[in-house]
Amino acid sequence: MSSSLGNQIGQLARRSVLRTLRQPAQIVPALVFPLFLLAVNTGGLKDATSLPGFPTDSYLTFILAVPFIQGALFSVMNSGTDLARDIETGFLNRLALTPLRGAALLSGLLAGAFVLGVIQAIVYLAVGLIAGAELAAGPAGALVLLLLSVTITVAFGTIGLFAALRFGSGEAVQGLFPVFFVFLFLSAMTLPLDLLTTDWFHTIASVNPVTYLLEAIRSLLIEGWNLGDLALGFGIAAAIGTLGMLAAGSALKTRLVRT
Amino acid sequence: MTTDTQRSGGIEAESLVREFKNGPRAVDGISLEVPQGEIYGFLGPNGAGKSTTVLMLTTLLPPTAGTARVGGYDVVEQGPQVRAAIGAALQEAALDPLLTGREHMRLQTALHGLGKAERESRGNELLKRVGLDYAADRKVGGYSGGMKRRLDLALALAHRPRILFLDEPTTGLDIQSRTALWEEVARLAAEDGVTVFLTTQYLEEADALANRVGIIDHGRLVAEGTPAELKAEIGRPTVEAVPREEGDRERMTAVLGRFGQGSGSSPRGVAVRLDGGESQLAEVVRALDSEGIAIERLQLHAPSLDDVFLAKTGRSLEGAGEAEPADAEPEAAAPA
Numbered sequence: 001m002s003s004s005l006g007n008q009i010g011q012l013a014r015r016s017v018l019r020t021l022r023q024p025a026q027i028v029p030a031l032v033f034p035l036f037l038l039a040v041n042t043g044g045l046k047d048a049t050s051l052p053g054f055p056t057d058s059y060l061t062f063i064l065a066v067p068f069i070q071g072a073l074f075s076v077m078n079s080g081t082d083l084a085r086d087i088e089t090g091f092l093n094r095l096a097l098t099p100l101r102g103a104a105l106l107s108g109l110l111a112g113a114f115v116l117g118v119i120q121a122i123v124y125l126a127v128g129l130i131a132g133a134e135l136a137a138g139p140a141g142a143l144v145l146l147l148l149s150v151t152i153t154v155a156f157g158t159i160g161l162f163a164a165l166r167f168g169s170g171e172a173v174q175g176l177f178p179v180f181f182v183f184l185f186l187s188a189m190t191l192p193l194d195l196l197t198t199d200w201f202h203t204i205a206s207v208n209p210v211t212y213l214l215e216a217i218r219s220l221l222i223e224g225w226n227l228g229d230l231a232l233g234f235g236i237a238a239a240i241g242t243l244g245m246l247a248a249g250s251a252l253k254t255r256l257v258r259t
Numbered sequence: 260m261t262t263d264t265q266r267s268g269g270i271e272a273e274s275l276v277r278e279f280k281n282g283p284r285a286v287d288g289i290s291l292e293v294p295q296g297e298i299y300g301f302l303g304p305n306g307a308g309k310s311t312t313v314l315m316l317t318t319l320l321p322p323t324a325g326t327a328r329v330g331g332y333d334v335v336e337q338g339p340q341v342r343a344a345i346g347a348a349l350q351e352a353a354l355d356p357l358l359t360g361r362e363h364m365r366l367q368t369a370l371h372g373l374g375k376a377e378r379e380s381r382g383n384e385l386l387k388r389v390g391l392d393y394a395a396d397r398k399v400g401g402y403s404g405g406m407k408r409r410l411d412l413a414l415a416l417a418h419r420p421r422i423l424f425l426d427e428p429t430t431g432l433d434i435q436s437r438t439a440l441w442e443e444v445a446r447l448a449a450e451d452g453v454t455v456f457l458t459t460q461y462l463e464e465a466d467a468l469a470n471r472v473g474i475i476d477h478g479r480l481v482a483e484g485t486p487a488e489l490k491a492e493i494g495r496p497t498v499e500a501v502p503r504e505e506g507d508r509e510r511m512t513a514v515l516g517r518f519g520q521g522s523g524s525s526p527r528g529v530a531v532r533l534d535g536g537e538s539q540l541a542e543v544v545r546a547l548d549s550e551g552i553a554i555e556r557l558q559l560h561a562p563s564l565d566d567v568f569l570a571k572t573g574r575s576l577e578g579a580g581e582a583e584p585a586d587a588e589p590e591a592a593a594p595a
Contacts, residue, residue: 018362096319
């Protein structure tokens with residue numbers, strides 16, 4: 001007697017979503033912290049729009065891309081600590097004693113990140129638009145922005161799963177959080193890539209994938225439809241997600257030595 | 260092909276070994292056989308190798324050497340078939356504090372492939388059987404230790420396994436919860452023919468529940484038999500005397516030493532296993548009296564499983580444990 005892969009994913013996804021929705025401590029910081037930084041950055045850096053070549057008159061519109069990435073970074077921690085807790089409490093062993101497939105476990109666990117990603121994207125966009133940001137791509141662009149944001153969130157979630165399976169400890173996963181924030185700060189977060197004049201910073205930002213995730217989101221907010229930027233953003237998110245899943249799958253095999 | 264052990268739903272292990280990197284040989288050549296419907300008590304202190312043995316028999320840890328068949332299936336070569344045949348409640352109830360009891364049952368029954376209608380009925384039946392139907396819709400984070408253990412047992416039974424592994428199921432439970440769990444385990448074996456492999460560090464648990472007991476120490480099986488057989492092997496009762504004056508303890512040791520071998524299990528007094536059995540008790544009292552040693556307390560103990568453990572290992576089971584090397588790295592890679 002064995003359940004189908006779809007059923008297994010569905011059951012674990014249901015658990016993951018329930019867990020996420022029952023932990024306000026996972027949802028609230030992922031909403032409040034990026035919005036707080038949005039307010040600080042908008043207030044402090046608004047004069048940057050007067051720089052020659054700055055792509056918009058509204059710094060709020062420019063910086064609104066950042067909360068989507070910051071929020072996605074929270075999914076590294078949330079999905080990772082959830083799985084690490086399952087390892088620490090022995091719940092993973094309980095699951096391992098069922099006919100559960102590894103792919104179902106990983107996919108199901110990302111469902112919580114997916115739901116959190118949807119909530120975050122809707123809230124960030126709504127707050128941004130209410131505060132006066134523009135969305136050049138219009139209503140259809142909002143849907144694409146939602147899809148891109150969720151894709152990035154889930155992709156980052158796979159890194160959390162890998163870290164949990166590799167280290168087996170919630171503390172270790174949480175320790176990664178600041179490291180990922182460094183990636184954000186070393187990207188074209190506060191200024192467009194072309195306006196980063198410091199050589200070393202420009203070099204790092206130009207090879208930092210986070211820059212292109214930000215630019216894909218910004219293209220919808222500022223330009224409208226820039227298919228090149230969007231393709232690059234979706235492509236990088238998909239690549240991160242694929243690599244993350246492969247690494248997590250490998251770590252799961254090591255972690256679960258069931259015969 | 261259906262083998263005898265598949266039909267019998269039993270457990271067989273032959274020279275089972277588990278070595279850890281940077282650690283001792285946690286299980287060192289254990290051989291045992293548990294027929295269908297038997298409750299087998301695996302008794303030993305912390306760190307003796309009980310949990311490691313269970314992890315190997317439940318396919319969660321590959322053995323370094325040796326073989327084992329559970330329900331007729333090889334634990335290394337036929338892991339999925341073994342897992343389908345067994346239920347397990349491992350050490351520490353592994354539950355999700357954010358889910359309700361009913362949600363746990365739904366997840367477990369669904370992952371085991373039960374149909375939607377059967378999931379609900381099986382879940383309700385088991386929750387009722389373990390006395391948790393009233394708390395089924397409460398989050399497990401608010402359950403007591405006993406409730407968690409009972410839910411753990413219900414989850415282990417979700418897919419009607421023929422063999423049940425319970426790893427220290429009553430550790431930390433109060434007497435009432437412990438007794439309730441014992442009754443359910445005994446019922447499962449007697450009425451449903453479920454084979455139960457129960458690890459415990461509680462002597463009374465093994466004594467009350469197990470048809471046969473295996474005593475494990477430092478990864479080795481040092482004794483095996485029914486509790487009655489094991490006690491009969493020891494045969495002689497122990498007399499324990501506590502002197503009224505602490506200073507008389509040495510003289511009391513000398514006097515009692517004439518009647519048998521010291522058992523070392525009395526913290527304030529002297530305990531000796533009587534060579535001549537309980538009929539020597541009167542002589543013991545007379546000897547102490549003639550030496551002028553005043554007695555505060557004198558007790559005659561029938562042989563217990565602790566005496567068996569003491570006789571086999573030279574140590575008392577109480578306080579004999581040390582942490583099992585659960586975090587040690589496996590020395591060998593998992594077999595394919």
